Amino acid sequence: MTNDSQTLANDAALDFLLSRRSRPFKTLIAPAPTRDELMSLLTAAARTPDHGKLEPWRFVVIEKAAMPRLAELTAQAGVRLGKSDEDITKGRAQFDLGQLAVVVVEVHKESEKVPAIEQSYSAGAACLALLNAALAAGWGANWLSGWASHDRIFCQQAFALQDNERVAGIVHIATQRATPPERPRPELSDLTTWMQE
Known part of the structure:
Protein backbone atom coordinates (compact mmCIF):
# COMPACT_ATOMS: atom_id res chain seq x y z
CA MET A 1 0.00 0.00 0.00
CA THR A 2 1.35 3.43 -0.89
CA ASN A 3 1.58 6.31 1.56
CA ASP A 4 -1.34 8.01 -0.22
CA SER A 5 -3.48 4.89 0.18
CA GLN A 6 -2.63 4.67 3.88
CA THR A 7 -3.60 8.31 4.36
CA LEU A 8 -6.98 7.76 2.70
CA ALA A 9 -7.71 4.43 4.39
CA ILE A 29 -39.07 -3.41 16.96
CA ALA A 30 -39.80 0.14 18.12
CA PRO A 31 -38.38 2.66 18.32
CA ALA A 32 -37.61 3.55 14.72
CA PRO A 33 -35.48 6.53 13.68
CA THR A 34 -36.95 9.98 14.11
CA ARG A 35 -37.33 12.14 11.04
CA ASP A 36 -34.10 13.98 11.90
CA GLU A 37 -32.23 10.71 12.37
CA LEU A 38 -33.64 9.35 9.13
CA MET A 39 -32.58 12.44 7.17
CA SER A 40 -28.95 11.63 7.97
CA LEU A 41 -29.41 8.13 6.55
CA LEU A 42 -31.17 9.43 3.43
CA THR A 43 -28.33 11.91 2.93
CA ALA A 44 -25.89 9.01 2.92
CA ALA A 45 -28.08 7.05 0.49
CA ALA A 46 -28.21 10.01 -1.88
CA ARG A 47 -24.41 9.90 -2.22
CA THR A 48 -24.70 6.74 -4.28
CA PRO A 49 -22.95 6.56 -7.68
CA ASP A 50 -25.14 8.35 -10.19
CA HIS A 51 -23.92 8.45 -13.78
CA GLY A 52 -24.81 11.73 -15.43
CA LYS A 53 -26.15 13.20 -12.18
CA LEU A 54 -29.65 12.15 -13.19
CA GLU A 55 -30.82 11.24 -9.69
CA PRO A 56 -32.82 8.28 -11.05
CA TRP A 57 -34.38 7.52 -7.67
CA ARG A 58 -36.43 9.11 -4.93
CA PHE A 59 -37.53 8.12 -1.43
CA VAL A 60 -40.99 7.43 0.02
CA VAL A 61 -40.93 7.13 3.81
CA ILE A 62 -43.52 4.79 5.31
CA GLU A 63 -44.19 5.75 8.90
CA LYS A 64 -45.90 3.44 11.40
CA ALA A 65 -49.36 4.97 10.92
CA ALA A 66 -49.27 4.20 7.18
CA MET A 67 -48.46 0.50 7.61
CA LYS A 83 -52.25 -15.42 -4.64
CA SER A 84 -52.61 -18.12 -2.02
CA ASP A 85 -53.58 -17.21 1.56
CA GLU A 86 -50.02 -18.09 2.57
CA ASP A 87 -48.53 -15.72 -0.03
CA ILE A 88 -50.91 -12.94 1.00
CA THR A 89 -50.03 -13.35 4.67
CA LYS A 90 -46.33 -13.35 3.86
CA GLY A 91 -46.67 -10.40 1.48
CA ARG A 92 -48.47 -8.17 3.95
CA ALA A 93 -46.29 -9.18 6.93
CA GLN A 94 -43.68 -6.51 6.23
CA PHE A 95 -46.40 -3.88 6.72
CA ASP A 96 -48.23 -5.66 9.54
CA LEU A 97 -44.97 -5.83 11.49
CA GLY A 98 -43.20 -2.76 10.09
CA GLN A 99 -42.11 0.15 12.26
CA LEU A 100 -40.65 2.39 9.55
CA ALA A 101 -39.53 1.74 6.00
CA VAL A 102 -38.15 3.67 3.06
CA VAL A 103 -39.28 2.81 -0.43
CA VAL A 104 -36.47 3.52 -2.87
CA VAL A 105 -38.24 4.37 -6.10
CA GLU A 106 -36.38 4.01 -9.36
CA VAL A 107 -37.21 6.99 -11.57
CA HIS A 108 -36.37 6.32 -15.21
CA LYS A 109 -35.22 9.50 -16.94
CA GLU A 110 -34.73 9.88 -20.66
CA SER A 111 -31.03 10.21 -21.43
CA GLU A 112 -28.90 9.73 -24.52
CA LYS A 113 -25.83 9.09 -22.37
CA VAL A 114 -27.12 6.96 -19.48
CA PRO A 115 -28.92 3.72 -20.46
CA ALA A 116 -31.94 2.63 -18.44
CA ILE A 117 -30.03 -0.32 -16.99
CA GLU A 118 -27.43 2.01 -15.46
CA GLN A 119 -30.22 3.99 -13.87
CA SER A 120 -31.53 0.74 -12.37
CA TYR A 121 -28.07 -0.02 -11.02
CA SER A 122 -27.93 3.41 -9.40
CA ALA A 123 -31.31 2.87 -7.73
CA GLY A 124 -30.10 -0.49 -6.42
CA ALA A 125 -26.96 1.18 -5.14
CA ALA A 126 -29.13 3.72 -3.30
CA CYS A 127 -30.91 0.80 -1.57
CA LEU A 128 -27.62 -0.68 -0.42
CA ALA A 129 -26.25 2.70 0.65
CA LEU A 130 -29.35 3.32 2.78
CA LEU A 131 -29.19 -0.18 4.25
CA ASN A 132 -25.52 0.18 5.16
CA ALA A 133 -26.00 3.69 6.55
CA ALA A 134 -28.76 2.42 8.85
CA LEU A 135 -26.67 -0.52 10.03
CA ALA A 136 -23.61 1.70 10.55
CA ALA A 137 -25.73 4.06 12.66
CA GLY A 138 -26.67 1.17 14.93
CA TRP A 139 -30.16 0.45 13.65
CA GLY A 140 -31.46 -2.89 12.52
CA ALA A 141 -32.26 -2.81 8.82
CA ASN A 142 -33.41 -5.10 6.03
CA TRP A 143 -33.85 -4.58 2.29
CA LEU A 144 -37.02 -6.26 1.05
CA SER A 145 -39.22 -6.12 -2.00
CA GLY A 146 -41.93 -8.78 -2.14
CA TRP A 147 -44.37 -9.73 -4.86
CA ALA A 148 -46.67 -6.74 -4.28
CA SER A 149 -43.89 -4.26 -5.02
CA HIS A 150 -43.76 -5.62 -8.60
CA ASP A 151 -47.47 -5.10 -9.21
CA ARG A 152 -48.17 -1.86 -11.07
CA ILE A 153 -51.63 -1.30 -9.59
CA PHE A 154 -50.42 -1.83 -6.02
CA CYS A 155 -47.49 0.54 -6.56
CA GLN A 156 -49.75 3.25 -7.92
CA GLN A 157 -52.25 2.90 -5.08
CA ALA A 158 -49.67 2.49 -2.34
CA PHE A 159 -46.91 4.89 -3.33
CA ALA A 160 -48.41 7.03 -6.14
CA LEU A 161 -45.79 5.76 -8.60
CA GLN A 162 -45.79 7.26 -12.07
CA ASP A 163 -45.45 5.34 -15.35
CA ASN A 164 -41.68 5.91 -15.41
CA GLU A 165 -41.20 4.66 -11.84
CA ARG A 166 -40.93 1.32 -10.07
CA VAL A 167 -39.91 0.03 -6.65
CA ALA A 168 -36.21 -0.75 -6.40
CA GLY A 169 -36.48 -1.88 -2.80
CA ILE A 170 -38.14 -1.34 0.56
CA VAL A 171 -35.65 -0.79 3.38
CA GLN A 176 -32.78 -4.66 16.38
CA ARG A 177 -34.15 -7.07 18.96
CA ALA A 178 -31.27 -9.51 18.61
CA THR A 179 -28.11 -9.96 16.59
CA PRO A 180 -28.61 -12.78 14.09
CA PRO A 181 -25.99 -15.49 13.70
CA GLU A 182 -23.58 -15.28 10.80
CA ARG A 183 -24.69 -17.06 7.68
CA PRO A 184 -22.59 -18.82 5.04
CA ARG A 185 -20.93 -16.41 2.62
CA PRO A 186 -19.95 -16.94 -1.02
CA GLU A 187 -16.74 -18.76 -1.85
CA LEU A 188 -14.81 -16.01 -3.59
CA SER A 189 -12.57 -18.40 -5.48
CA ASP A 190 -15.68 -19.66 -7.29
CA LEU A 191 -16.77 -16.15 -8.22
CA THR A 192 -13.52 -14.39 -9.09
CA THR A 193 -11.58 -14.41 -12.34
CA TRP A 194 -8.12 -12.83 -12.45
CA MET A 195 -7.04 -11.31 -15.78
CA GLN A 196 -3.28 -10.97 -16.08
CA GLU A 197 -2.96 -10.01 -19.72
Whole structure:
Protein backbone atom coordinates (compact mmCIF):
# COMPACT_ATOMS: atom_id res chain seq x y z
CA MET A 1 0.00 0.00 0.00
CA THR A 2 1.35 3.43 -0.89
CA ASN A 3 1.58 6.31 1.56
CA ASP A 4 -1.34 8.01 -0.22
CA SER A 5 -3.48 4.89 0.18
CA GLN A 6 -2.63 4.67 3.88
CA THR A 7 -3.60 8.31 4.36
CA LEU A 8 -6.98 7.76 2.70
CA ALA A 9 -7.71 4.43 4.39
CA ASN A 10 -10.73 4.18 6.68
CA ASP A 11 -10.13 0.98 8.58
CA ALA A 12 -13.29 1.31 10.67
CA ALA A 13 -15.44 1.61 7.55
CA LEU A 14 -13.75 -1.39 5.94
CA ASP A 15 -14.15 -3.45 9.12
CA PHE A 16 -17.86 -2.58 9.12
CA LEU A 17 -18.30 -3.62 5.48
CA LEU A 18 -16.45 -6.88 6.07
CA SER A 19 -18.79 -7.80 8.92
CA ARG A 20 -22.10 -6.11 7.98
CA ARG A 21 -25.20 -8.22 8.39
CA SER A 22 -28.80 -7.35 7.58
CA ARG A 23 -31.31 -7.89 10.38
CA PRO A 24 -34.44 -9.96 9.62
CA PHE A 25 -37.36 -7.53 9.41
CA LYS A 26 -39.45 -9.71 11.75
CA THR A 27 -36.95 -8.98 14.54
CA LEU A 28 -37.16 -5.18 14.19
CA ILE A 29 -39.07 -3.41 16.96
CA ALA A 30 -39.80 0.14 18.12
CA PRO A 31 -38.38 2.66 18.32
CA ALA A 32 -37.61 3.55 14.72
CA PRO A 33 -35.48 6.53 13.68
CA THR A 34 -36.95 9.98 14.11
CA ARG A 35 -37.33 12.14 11.04
CA ASP A 36 -34.10 13.98 11.90
CA GLU A 37 -32.23 10.71 12.37
CA LEU A 38 -33.64 9.35 9.13
CA MET A 39 -32.58 12.44 7.17
CA SER A 40 -28.95 11.63 7.97
CA LEU A 41 -29.41 8.13 6.55
CA LEU A 42 -31.17 9.43 3.43
CA THR A 43 -28.33 11.91 2.93
CA ALA A 44 -25.89 9.01 2.92
CA ALA A 45 -28.08 7.05 0.49
CA ALA A 46 -28.21 10.01 -1.88
CA ARG A 47 -24.41 9.90 -2.22
CA THR A 48 -24.70 6.74 -4.28
CA PRO A 49 -22.95 6.56 -7.68
CA ASP A 50 -25.14 8.35 -10.19
CA HIS A 51 -23.92 8.45 -13.78
CA GLY A 52 -24.81 11.73 -15.43
CA LYS A 53 -26.15 13.20 -12.18
CA LEU A 54 -29.65 12.15 -13.19
CA GLU A 55 -30.82 11.24 -9.69
CA PRO A 56 -32.82 8.28 -11.05
CA TRP A 57 -34.38 7.52 -7.67
CA ARG A 58 -36.43 9.11 -4.93
CA PHE A 59 -37.53 8.12 -1.43
CA VAL A 60 -40.99 7.43 0.02
CA VAL A 61 -40.93 7.13 3.81
CA ILE A 62 -43.52 4.79 5.31
CA GLU A 63 -44.19 5.75 8.90
CA LYS A 64 -45.90 3.44 11.40
CA ALA A 65 -49.36 4.97 10.92
CA ALA A 66 -49.27 4.20 7.18
CA MET A 67 -48.46 0.50 7.61
CA PRO A 68 -52.06 -0.80 8.09
CA ARG A 69 -53.24 0.81 4.83
CA LEU A 70 -50.37 -0.81 2.93
CA ALA A 71 -51.05 -4.19 4.54
CA GLU A 72 -54.67 -3.99 3.40
CA LEU A 73 -53.67 -2.90 -0.12
CA THR A 74 -51.31 -5.88 -0.24
CA ALA A 75 -54.14 -8.22 0.71
CA GLN A 76 -56.38 -6.72 -1.97
CA ALA A 77 -53.62 -7.09 -4.56
CA GLY A 78 -53.12 -10.70 -3.53
CA VAL A 79 -56.79 -11.52 -4.07
CA ARG A 80 -56.77 -9.73 -7.44
CA LEU A 81 -53.64 -11.63 -8.53
CA GLY A 82 -54.92 -14.99 -7.32
CA LYS A 83 -52.25 -15.42 -4.64
CA SER A 84 -52.61 -18.12 -2.02
CA ASP A 85 -53.58 -17.21 1.56
CA GLU A 86 -50.02 -18.09 2.57
CA ASP A 87 -48.53 -15.72 -0.03
CA ILE A 88 -50.91 -12.94 1.00
CA THR A 89 -50.03 -13.35 4.67
CA LYS A 90 -46.33 -13.35 3.86
CA GLY A 91 -46.67 -10.40 1.48
CA ARG A 92 -48.47 -8.17 3.95
CA ALA A 93 -46.29 -9.18 6.93
CA GLN A 94 -43.68 -6.51 6.23
CA PHE A 95 -46.40 -3.88 6.72
CA ASP A 96 -48.23 -5.66 9.54
CA LEU A 97 -44.97 -5.83 11.49
CA GLY A 98 -43.20 -2.76 10.09
CA GLN A 99 -42.11 0.15 12.26
CA LEU A 100 -40.65 2.39 9.55
CA ALA A 101 -39.53 1.74 6.00
CA VAL A 102 -38.15 3.67 3.06
CA VAL A 103 -39.28 2.81 -0.43
CA VAL A 104 -36.47 3.52 -2.87
CA VAL A 105 -38.24 4.37 -6.10
CA GLU A 106 -36.38 4.01 -9.36
CA VAL A 107 -37.21 6.99 -11.57
CA HIS A 108 -36.37 6.32 -15.21
CA LYS A 109 -35.22 9.50 -16.94
CA GLU A 110 -34.73 9.88 -20.66
CA SER A 111 -31.03 10.21 -21.43
CA GLU A 112 -28.90 9.73 -24.52
CA LYS A 113 -25.83 9.09 -22.37
CA VAL A 114 -27.12 6.96 -19.48
CA PRO A 115 -28.92 3.72 -20.46
CA ALA A 116 -31.94 2.63 -18.44
CA ILE A 117 -30.03 -0.32 -16.99
CA GLU A 118 -27.43 2.01 -15.46
CA GLN A 119 -30.22 3.99 -13.87
CA SER A 120 -31.53 0.74 -12.37
CA TYR A 121 -28.07 -0.02 -11.02
CA SER A 122 -27.93 3.41 -9.40
CA ALA A 123 -31.31 2.87 -7.73
CA GLY A 124 -30.10 -0.49 -6.42
CA ALA A 125 -26.96 1.18 -5.14
CA ALA A 126 -29.13 3.72 -3.30
CA CYS A 127 -30.91 0.80 -1.57
CA LEU A 128 -27.62 -0.68 -0.42
CA ALA A 129 -26.25 2.70 0.65
CA LEU A 130 -29.35 3.32 2.78
CA LEU A 131 -29.19 -0.18 4.25
CA ASN A 132 -25.52 0.18 5.16
CA ALA A 133 -26.00 3.69 6.55
CA ALA A 134 -28.76 2.42 8.85
CA LEU A 135 -26.67 -0.52 10.03
CA ALA A 136 -23.61 1.70 10.55
CA ALA A 137 -25.73 4.06 12.66
CA GLY A 138 -26.67 1.17 14.93
CA TRP A 139 -30.16 0.45 13.65
CA GLY A 140 -31.46 -2.89 12.52
CA ALA A 141 -32.26 -2.81 8.82
CA ASN A 142 -33.41 -5.10 6.03
CA TRP A 143 -33.85 -4.58 2.29
CA LEU A 144 -37.02 -6.26 1.05
CA SER A 145 -39.22 -6.12 -2.00
CA GLY A 146 -41.93 -8.78 -2.14
CA TRP A 147 -44.37 -9.73 -4.86
CA ALA A 148 -46.67 -6.74 -4.28
CA SER A 149 -43.89 -4.26 -5.02
CA HIS A 150 -43.76 -5.62 -8.60
CA ASP A 151 -47.47 -5.10 -9.21
CA ARG A 152 -48.17 -1.86 -11.07
CA ILE A 153 -51.63 -1.30 -9.59
CA PHE A 154 -50.42 -1.83 -6.02
CA CYS A 155 -47.49 0.54 -6.56
CA GLN A 156 -49.75 3.25 -7.92
CA GLN A 157 -52.25 2.90 -5.08
CA ALA A 158 -49.67 2.49 -2.34
CA PHE A 159 -46.91 4.89 -3.33
CA ALA A 160 -48.41 7.03 -6.14
CA LEU A 161 -45.79 5.76 -8.60
CA GLN A 162 -45.79 7.26 -12.07
CA ASP A 163 -45.45 5.34 -15.35
CA ASN A 164 -41.68 5.91 -15.41
CA GLU A 165 -41.20 4.66 -11.84
CA ARG A 166 -40.93 1.32 -10.07
CA VAL A 167 -39.91 0.03 -6.65
CA ALA A 168 -36.21 -0.75 -6.40
CA GLY A 169 -36.48 -1.88 -2.80
CA ILE A 170 -38.14 -1.34 0.56
CA VAL A 171 -35.65 -0.79 3.38
CA HIS A 172 -37.07 -1.42 6.86
CA ILE A 173 -35.28 0.40 9.68
CA ALA A 174 -35.92 0.10 13.42
CA THR A 175 -34.36 -1.22 16.63
CA GLN A 176 -32.78 -4.66 16.38
CA ARG A 177 -34.15 -7.07 18.96
CA ALA A 178 -31.27 -9.51 18.61
CA THR A 179 -28.11 -9.96 16.59
CA PRO A 180 -28.61 -12.78 14.09
CA PRO A 181 -25.99 -15.49 13.70
CA GLU A 182 -23.58 -15.28 10.80
CA ARG A 183 -24.69 -17.06 7.68
CA PRO A 184 -22.59 -18.82 5.04
CA ARG A 185 -20.93 -16.41 2.62
CA PRO A 186 -19.95 -16.94 -1.02
CA GLU A 187 -16.74 -18.76 -1.85
CA LEU A 188 -14.81 -16.01 -3.59
CA SER A 189 -12.57 -18.40 -5.48
CA ASP A 190 -15.68 -19.66 -7.29
CA LEU A 191 -16.77 -16.15 -8.22
CA THR A 192 -13.52 -14.39 -9.09
CA THR A 193 -11.58 -14.41 -12.34
CA TRP A 194 -8.12 -12.83 -12.45
CA MET A 195 -7.04 -11.31 -15.78
CA GLN A 196 -3.28 -10.97 -16.08
CA GLU A 197 -2.96 -10.01 -19.72
